Amino acid sequence: MNNHQRFSWAIRFLCFATVGFAALFAPQTRSAHAQSEAEYAKRRKNMVEYAVRRAGVKDARVLKAMTATPRHQFVPKAIRSTRSYLDAGVPIGESQTISSPFIVAYMTQELDPQPTDKVLEIGTGSGYQAAVLSPLVKEVYSIEIVEPLGKTAAKVLKKLKYKNVFTKIGDGYLGWEEHAPFDKIIVTCSPESIPQPLIDQLKEGGTVVVPMGERHQQTLYLMEKQDGKIVRKALRPTLFVPMTGEAEEKREVKPDPANPTLVNGDFEEGLNKQGFAKGWYYQRQMTLEKNTTSEAGSYIKFKNDVPGQLSQLMQGFAIDGRKVSLLEFQMDFACETVTQGNHKEALPAATISFYDEEREYLSVHTVGPFKNTEARKTHFRRLRVPIAAREAIVRVGLFGATGTASFDNVKIKKAK
Numbered sequence: 057m058n059n060h061q062r063f064s065w066a067i068r069f070l071c072f073a074t075v076g077f078a079a080l081f082a083p084q085t086r087s088a089h090a091q092s093e094a095e096y097a098k099r100r101k102n103m104v105e106y107a108v109r110r111a112g113v114k115d116a117r118v119l120k121a122m123t124a125t126p127r128h129q130f131v132p133k134a135i136r137s138t139r140s141y142l143d144a145g146v147p148i149g150e151s152q153t154i155s156s157p158f159i160v161a162y163m164t165q166e167l168d169p170q171p172t173d174k175v176l177e178i179g180t181g182s183g184y185q186a187a188v189l190s191p192l193v194k195e196v197y198s199i200e201i202v203e204p205l206g207k208t209a210a211k212v213l214k215k216l217k218y219k220n221v222f223t224k225i226g227d228g229y230l231g232w233e234e235h236a237p238f239d240k241i242i243v244t245c246s247p248e249s250i251p252q253p254l255i256d257q258l259k260e261g262g263t264v265v266v267p268m269g270e271r272h273q274q275t276l277y278l279m280e281k282q283d284g285k286i287v288r289k290a291l292r293p294t295l296f297v298p299m300t301g302e303a304e305e306k307r308e309v310k311p312d313p314a315n316p317t318l319v320n321g322d323f324e325e326g327l328n329k330q331g332f333a334k335g336w337y338y339q340r341q342m343t344l345e346k347n348t349t350s351e352a353g354s355y356i357k358f359k360n361d362v363p364g365q366l367s368q369l370m371q372g373f374a375i376d377g378r379k380v381s382l383l384e385f386q387m388d389f390a391c392e393t394v395t396q397g398n399h400k401e402a403l404p405a406a407t408i409s410f411y412d413e414e415r416e417y418l419s420v421h422t423v424g425p426f427k428n429t430e431a432r433k434t435h436f437r438r439l440r441v442p443i444a445a446r447e448a449i450v451r452v453g454l455f456g457a458t459g460t461a462s463f464d465n466v467k468i469k470k471a472k
Contacts, residue, residue, distance in 0.1 A: 091137055096128050099141040103127075103157055107143035111340070111366060113161040117169075121188050122161050129212055130154055130182040147415050150202045154182040155244060158338075159294065161188075166278050166291060167240050167265045169193045174235070176257065178228035179244035183209030186221045189242070196221045197235050199228040231257040238262060246274050255286055267294050292330055293337035295372050311374035314470070316383065318371055318450065321466040323354045333369060340366035340453070345462070355388070355464035358404070358454045363397040368453030373468070375410070377445035382438055382471035383408070387423065387452070387463055390432035394459035402456030403427060406435075406466070410445040418442040425455075432462070438471055 104122045113119065128140035132148060139146050145153040155163075163185070169175065169192040177186055180200035186209075189196050198221060200206035206225035213221050224232070228243075229251035236257035243254075243266035250266060258264060264279040264286070276291040319335030323344060332339050333356060345357045360367040375383070391404050405424030412418055421439045452463045 093126075096126065096140070100125075100127060103141040103143065104161075106364075107157045108161045111158045111162075113158070113165050115165045117192055118161050118165045118188075121164070121191050122157065124191070125184070125187050126216070127154075127157065127184060129216060130184040130187065130209075145415075148182045148205065149414075150205050152181055152202065152205060153415055154184050160185055162292075163242060163244075163265050163276070164188055164192070166276075167242055167263065169240065173239040174237075176232060176235075176238040176241045176254075177244065178241070178254070180206055180209045180223055181244060183213045183221075183223070185242065185244055186223070187213065187216065187218055190218045190221050193240075194220065197232050197238070198223045199226055199232060201225070201227055229253065233257060240264070241266075243267070250279065250286060255281065260284070265291075290328070290330060293328075293332050293335070293339075295337055295370075313374035313376035313446065314379040316373045316375040316380060316448070316468055316470065318373060318466060318468055321468075323356050323464065326354065336369045336371050338368065338370045340368050342367070342369055342453075353464075355462050356452075357460060357462045359460045360454050360456075360458050363395075363458055364402065364456045367457075368451060368455065369463075370449055370451045372447060372449045375441060375445050375448050377410070377441045377443040380441050380445075380470050381443075383441050384436070384469050384471045385421070385423065385439055385450075385467070386434060386436045387466045388432060388434050389424075389426065389430065389461070389463055391426050391428075391430045391461040392459060394426065394428055394430075394454075394457050394461065396427070397454075397456030397458065399456065401425070402454075404454045404457055404459075404461040406450065406452045406463070408439060408468075409449050409451070410442050411447040411449075412442075412444045413446045415447065418445055426461070434465070 101123055104119060108122055109119055128136050131140045131146055131154060143156060145156045148154050169189060171194060173193040174195045175189055175193050177196060177198040180186060180198040186196045186198045200209060203225050210223045231253040237259040238257055239259055239262050241254055241258055241264040246267045249268060258281045260281055262281050267274045267276050274294050276294045277288045278291055279286045279288040323333060325334040327344050328334055341358055341360050343357050344354050346354055358367045385408055387406055394404055396402055403425035405422055407420055407422050409420040410418040419442055423435050423437055454461050
């Protein structure tokens, strides 16, 4: 495979924090030109089927809201026709993204919105999450700290007549005291811990859905206020874009972009209580297996029997292209009876994608794709890092192929 072919294969993985594969190849029409609302509706229905329902969101009310909400209206015009209905987070400017459809639907489902609820959203962003919540609750109060985003979101929500959504520009971690208390709170950015004002403004018995943790190691939590205190339940690993302003600068644990590394690349830390591989996220059709040979340890195995179906694992990390020009990547890989999926790109592989400080795609390297049966082998690559790179994502999986594929000892390090 020459470089041009390799890039052609990997270009499908452009979007930051892509959580699915099948939806990337869902039928899309006239992508280079403005599309009719009927065409957008068709793509939206397809997105909900592939990227939301099949990925595990079952709440009929949430599926209906996702199908009805015109996601393309919340995406910048320049990329509206091509990226609105991908199963991916999409840049909206100001170093922020509109969350992937699965994450929006999943967080909405876990919030368990009711018709009488007053909901506070922290991080309006594009306004898409608030729009999805609008038909499911009584009122949505949404706060955005980045002024240009807040103004744009308010205009779009007003134009689309979401009359029960109220927005303001300000520090969301201070809450919206004059409208408190709230039945539910949804946080679409990632603090290290839940801010006290939000706890104070939550009703007794109320719930919060929030991603928390280190910059590239976050967990989505469902929290309930009991006797004035927060009781939390871990849901699943996830990745959100960094916060803006003082809160992000004051993180106690910060990444080291000059010395990038992966967490639990040998999978020896096992699975957490929810059945997810520690340190990794957006897991689909994966199991943790024990080596039956004399070798000690564990590895991950993907199995898929439906062409195009999601089967993958991902992890993000910080990297500064000004300090790291070459990156060493290695992994152990094996596969059995692999059959190409619905498209020629649907084959097992590993990809390493680089993004700039605005989370725009820069370049991607692919190890693979692999065909048929491959005995276990260590694959090693040296990768050129774009000087503008500030983030990267490693993805491993079947990517729509059928059969089985195993990965182990997935590692990165700065090349000397």
